[in-house]
Amino acid sequence: MAFELPPLPYAYDALGPYMSAETLEYHHDKHHLAYVNNGNNLLKDSGLEGKSLEEIVKESYGKNAGLFNNAGQHFNHIHFWKWMKPNGGGKSLPGKLQAKIDSDLGGYDKFRTDFVQAGVTQFGSGWAWLTLKDGKFVITKTPNGENPLVHGGVPLLGVDVWEHSYYIDYRNLRPKYLEAFVDSLINWDYVLELYEAAV
Amino acid sequence: MTTVLTTRRGMLFGAAALTLTACTGTRVRAQAPAGPFKLDPLPYAPAANEPHIDAMTMEIHHDRHHAAYVSNLNAALAQNGEAAKLPLQDILAKLGEMPEAIRTALRNNGGGHANHTMFWQIMGGKGGAPAGELAAAVERDLGGLDKLQTDFNTAGTRVFGSGWVFVTVTREGKLAIVAKPNQDTPLMDGARVLMGNDVWEHAYYLKYQNKRADYLKAWWNVVNWDKVAERYAAAKAGTLTI
Ligand SMILES: [Fe+2]
Ligand SMILES: [Fe+2]
Numbered sequence: 001m002a003f004e005l006p007p008l009p010y011a012y013d014a015l016g017p018y019m020s021a022e023t024l025e026y027h028h029d030k031h032h033l034a035y036v037n038n039g040n041n042l043l044k045d046s047g048l049e050g051k052s053l054e055e056i057v058k059e060s061y062g063k064n065a066g067l068f069n070n071a072g073q074h075f076n077h078i079h080f081w082k083w084m085k086p087n088g089g090g091k092s093l094p095g096k097l098q099a100k101i102d103s104d105l106g107g108y109d110k111f112r113t114d115f116v117q118a119g120v121t122q123f124g125s126g127w128a129w130l131t132l133k134d135g136k137f138v139i140t141k142t143p144n145g146e147n148p149l150v151h152g153g154v155p156l157l158g159v160d161v162w163e164h165s166y167y168i169d170y171r172n173l174r175p176k177y178l179e180a181f182v183d184s185l186i187n188w189d190y191v192l193e194l195y196e197a198a199v
Numbered sequence: 200m201t202t203v204l205t206t207r208r209g210m211l212f213g214a215a216a217l218t219l220t221a222c223t224g225t226r227v228r229a230q231a232p233a234g235p236f237k238l239d240p241l242p243y244a245p246a247a248n249e250p251h252i253d254a255m256t257m258e259i260h261h262d263r264h265h266a267a268y269v270s271n272l273n274a275a276l277a278q279n280g281e282a283a284k285l286p287l288q289d290i291l292a293k294l295g296e297m298p299e300a301i302r303t304a305l306r307n308n309g310g311g312h313a314n315h316t317m318f319w320q321i322m323g324g325k326g327g328a329p330a331g332e333l334a335a336a337v338e339r340d341l342g343g344l345d346k347l348q349t350d351f352n353t354a355g356t357r358v359f360g361s362g363w364v365f366v367t368v369t370r371e372g373k374l375a376i377v378a379k380p381n382q383d384t385p386l387m388d389g390a391r392v393l394m395g396n397d398v399w400e401h402a403y404y405l406k407y408q409n410k411r412a413d414y415l416k417a418w419w420n421v422v423n424w425d426k427v428a429e430r431y432a433a434a435k436a437g438t439l440t441i
Contacts, residue, residue, distance in 0.1 A: 030409040069359045123307050124381040124399070125360035144360035162360070163400035164409065172263040172401065 001052065003036045003043070003074050006081070014086045018180040023168045031164055032077040035145075039070035053078075054149060061150040072145030076127060079194075080160050085187040089180075094192045104137040114139045116178040119161045128178070130157035130191070132198050154198045157191045234273025235283050236312055238266050243323035251417040252322070253406045261319065264401055268311030268382070275304035287313055288440050291386040310382030313441040314363055314395060321394045321430070324423025332372070333424070333431045340374040341366075347376070352415040354378045355398045364415075365395035368434040391439050394427050 008028050012021040043049055046067050048056045057075050060068040091108055093101065098108070105111045111130075119128035122141040129140045131153035140148055148155045159165075159181050166177035238261075245257040276283040279298055282290060282305070290297065290309050297305050328344050329337055341347040347366070354376055355364040362380040367390045374393060377385050385392055396402075396418050403414035433439035 026408050034409065065359075123303075124362075163404060167400060167404040168408075171259050172267075 001050065003039045003053070003071070005033050005036045006078055008081055010086060015084060015185060018169075018184045019084070019166075020169050023165070026168070027160075027164060028077075028081065031162075032074070035070045035073040035077065039067065039074050042067040042070060057147070057149055061146075069145040072147055072150075075149070076145065076147055076155075076158060076160065079155065079190075080158060082190045083157055083159070083187055084181070084185040085190075087184075088188070089182055089184040089186045093188050097188060097192055097195065100137045100195075105139065111139070112182050115159075115182060116175060119159055119178040120175050122161050125162040127158045127160055129153075129155050129159075132156055132195065135199075154194070156194050156198070157186065234276050236269050236272050236276075236287065238269045239316070239319075241319055247323045248421040251420045252403075256401075256403070256405050259405075260397075260401060261315070264399075265311070265315040265319075268308045268315065271304060272308035272312050275301040275308060286440060288386050291384060292389045294387060306387070307382050310384050310387070313386055313392075314382055314384050314397065316441055317392055317395060317430075318397055321423055321426045322418075322421045324421055324426065326420040326422055327424060329424045329428060331428070333428045336372055336374050336431070341376065348416075348419055350376055351396070352412065355396055355415045356412050358398050361399040363395050363397055366393040367391060368393040368431060368439070370434065370437060372431065372435045386441065391434050392441075393430055393434065394422070 005028075008024060012024045012028075015024065042064070043056070046060070046064060048059055048064075048067070051059065053071065053075050056071045057068065060071055062068075093108070101108055101111050105114065115128060115130065118139050118141040122128055122143065124143060126141060126143040127147060129142065129148050131138050131140045131148040131151075133140075133148070133151075133153040137156070138153070140151070140153065142148070142151075147158065159178060161174060161178070166174060170177040170180075241257065241261050244254075245261070246254040248257060279301055282297055282301070285293075287309055290305055291313060294302055294306055328334065334344075337344055337347055341350070351364055351366065355378070358364065358378050358380065360380065362378060363382075363384070364376065364378045365385055367375050367377050367385045369391070377390075379385070384395075396415065398411060398415070400411075403411065407414040407417075430439055
């Protein structure tokens with residue numbers, strides 16, 4: 001199944017001022033597109049052509065670095081666009097998620113601190129995650145194109161901490177970007193959808 | 200720099216605006232905790248590499264990113280008096296012997312300090328070509344300047360995520376191209392670095408955005424070959440450190 005670039009689920013300027021149209025244009029139209037195109041080239045003759053994206057990510061991990069990097073980033077970015085929405089973020093979470101965050105992560109404030117910290121401490125390029133692992137919510141981080149799928153988890157929420165995701169708007173201030181993501185961009189309804197599909 | 204600013208479309212706000220003020224007004228430097236390492240000033244004006252590397256990128260890169268590596272390196276060493284006595288190249292060559300609690304911090308921030316110190320030193324020039332003994336070594340080991348540039352740029356575009364591409368030099372003066380992830384450096388293999396280019400997105404995003412290949416190509420225009428030749432001579436004399 002060939003990879004395809006999905007359209008952004010909102011206008012390019014919909015996430016301002018927290019994420020600018022300029023950032024989204026480069027990030028979606030250039031970076032994500034490059035992962036799709038490179039991934040399609042590397043998928044040819046890989047032996048994984050007929051598989052789903054999730055299967056390609058899992059099966060190329062540790063075996064075909066080029067394909068894995070691009071397939072992993074394709075997967076990550078497909079969800080990343082949906083993990084954000086205008087007027088998102090904040091403390092009013094769907095009840096089911098709030099209950100899990102309370103029981104597994106010590107409450108919303110602790111979740112916020114730890115999620116931001118995971119992103120800040122992912123040295124270099126990568127992602128920070130809210131992951132469902134063995135029935136529990138955990139906060140994790142991965143380098144480059146990796147994601148929780150290859151570590152036996154289900155990614156419920158992820159934030160891109162490659163510099164391309166925030167450099168135009170925040171320069172070196174990665175913590176400010178992460179705080180804005182949590183406070184003003186997270187689409188908790190999509191997190192809930194993924195959680196309900198996983199349990 | 201003007202181009203960069205006018206394409207912001209008035210999106211500047213909070214944090215980013217703060218950074219801009221700091222970078223266009225007085226040079227503000229992160230306060231490093233006391234420690235053995237310090238951030239040297241850029242050896243030229245931030246605009247010295249225009250138009251290939253814009254002044255704002257140079258300022259943020261040096262005053263913020265490099266400053267943070269120095270500050271974090273000193274913070275890690277503050278917990279360890281023995282390691283703090285070592286020269287940086289020895290810390291990096293012996294990471295496996297460093298206390299486990301600070302090993303990752305030393306790798307990331309010590310690597311970051313060494314890499315950027317070398318980086319500023321070999322830029323600020325006018326490009327062109329190496330001369331004399333260095334030119335002969337480039338011809339002999341790397342197939343000439345054109346091939347060096349092509350292979351070096353290819354290695355730089357192939358780094359997935361953040362990292363560096365280097366030319367290493369042995370005590371005998373032999374050259375090789377090596378790429379490393381994040382802030383790793385050939386110093387961690389006990390080798391010496393002749394020159395290197397930073398392919399973290401922060402090194403080029405404001406001007407080149409997703410076009411890393413264009414940045415890699417343009418960067419050769421600001422290489423200071425006299426400085427590279429000094430490093431080459433030092434490597435052969437056994438006095439090249441970071
Ligand atoms: Fe990204
Ligand atoms: Fe850098």
